[in-house]
Amino acid sequence: MNSKPATVVLSFDIEEHHRIEAAAHLEPASETTAIYGQRMEATTRRLLDQLAAAGAPATFFIVGEIAQSHPQLVRAIAGAGHEIGSHSHNHRRIRRLTPEQFREDLRRSIDALQQVAGVPVVGYRAPTFSVTRATAWAVDILAEAGLKYDSSVFPVRHDRYGVPDAPRTPFWLCGERGKILELPPATYRRFGQNLPVAGGGYFRLFPLAFLRAGVNQLANAGAPGVLYFHPWEFDPGQPKLPLGALSKFRTYVGIGKSTARLGRILDRYRGRFRRCIDVAGELGDDLPSFKIGD
Numbered sequence: 001m002n003s004k005p006a007t008v009v010l011s012f013d014i015e016e017h018h019r020i021e022a023a024a025h026l027e028p029a030s031e032t033t034a035i036y037g038q039r040m041e042a043t044t045r046r047l048l049d050q051l052a053a054a055g056a057p058a059t060f061f062i063v064g065e066i067a068q069s070h071p072q073l074v075r076a077i078a079g080a081g082h083e084i085g086s087h088s089h090n091h092r093r094i095r096r097l098t099p100e101q102f103r104e105d106l107r108r109s110i111d112a113l114q115q116v117a118g119v120p121v122v123g124y125r126a127p128t129f130s131v132t133r134a135t136a137w138a139v140d141i142l143a144e145a146g147l148k149y150d151s152s153v154f155p156v157r158h159d160r161y162g163v164p165d166a167p168r169t170p171f172w173l174c175g176e177r178g179k180i181l182e183l184p185p186a187t188y189r190r191f192g193q194n195l196p197v198a199g200g201g202y203f204r205l206f207p208l209a210f211l212r213a214g215v216n217q218l219a220n221a222g223a224p225g226v227l228y229f230h231p232w233e234f235d236p237g238q239p240k241l242p243l244g245a246l247s248k249f250r251t252y253v254g255i256g257k258s259t260a261r262l263g264r265i266l267d268r269y270r271g272r273f274r275r276c277i278d279v280a281g282e283l284g285d286d287l288p289s290f291k292i293g294d
């Protein structure tokens with residue numbers, strides 16, 4: 001089954017913990033946001049050390065406001081040879097924005113990150129994978145923004161995100177006028193559905209065998225396994241947000257084991273890690289096309 005060598009993309013969505021979708025209804029006090037900001041920076045720096053020890057390059061999709069609040073951190077990430085991508089300007093989900101607001105949010109985030117990091121930003125990951133059927137209008141704006149790729153279309157069925165019928169391997173994401181290369185997060189096709197093994201609860205709760213099986217399937221299809229993580233997933237000591245029972249479980253399950261689990265992934269795929277920008281540069285024009293909603 002493991003016939004072709006895998007390519008693995010480690011991507012980190014850099015945001016403070018209170019920005020998560022499950023907490024969107026909460027209005028955190030300024031002391032809370034300051035604490036989460038400090039913890040985000042400290043945890044991200046630990047992750048940088050862990051990646052450096054393993055010699056693994058990664059892609060960091062960063063909230064634009066963090067370029068303004070933590071410029072040294074953004075420069076440290078870029079200085080370590082990792083790719084800087086946009087994770088929106090202030091982590092509002094696309095469906096909460098008008099097309100004009102989305103265009104402006106994207107532009108502001110790219111400008112802020114480029115200015116601080118001193119490197120071009122060519123990739124985007126939407127907050128909570130919010131490029132979906134309801135926000136298909138966003139594709140043309142992404143295509144027109146001068147980006148090389150997007151990594152926001154999760155080909156899974158989920159209550160908060162997902163385009164279940166989207167390809168599992170890289171494809172041209174088509175809008176009404178333009179198109180953009182899409183690098184979908186990794187899935188494992190099993191029991192007639194796509195399991196979201198790229199990260200989240202699957203990374204923290206399920207045996208890593210699921211993740212490896214998904215990466216193997218993708219490798220055999222000639223595709224990279226794009227994984228995603230957040231700094232707050234590696235910070236078991238952080239103050240917990242006052243979430244409902246289901247959100248609490250989804251958010252915090254397995255958090256104490258994440259650092260060790262990432263270590264196992266770094267060992268297993270040593271030498272096989274690429275950044276999104278590297279993968280995007282090698283894909284040809286002969287990829288399948290897909291339009292959300294068709």
Ligand SMILES: [Zn+2]
Pocket residue numbers: 013015087091126127128
């Ligand atoms: Zn996010």
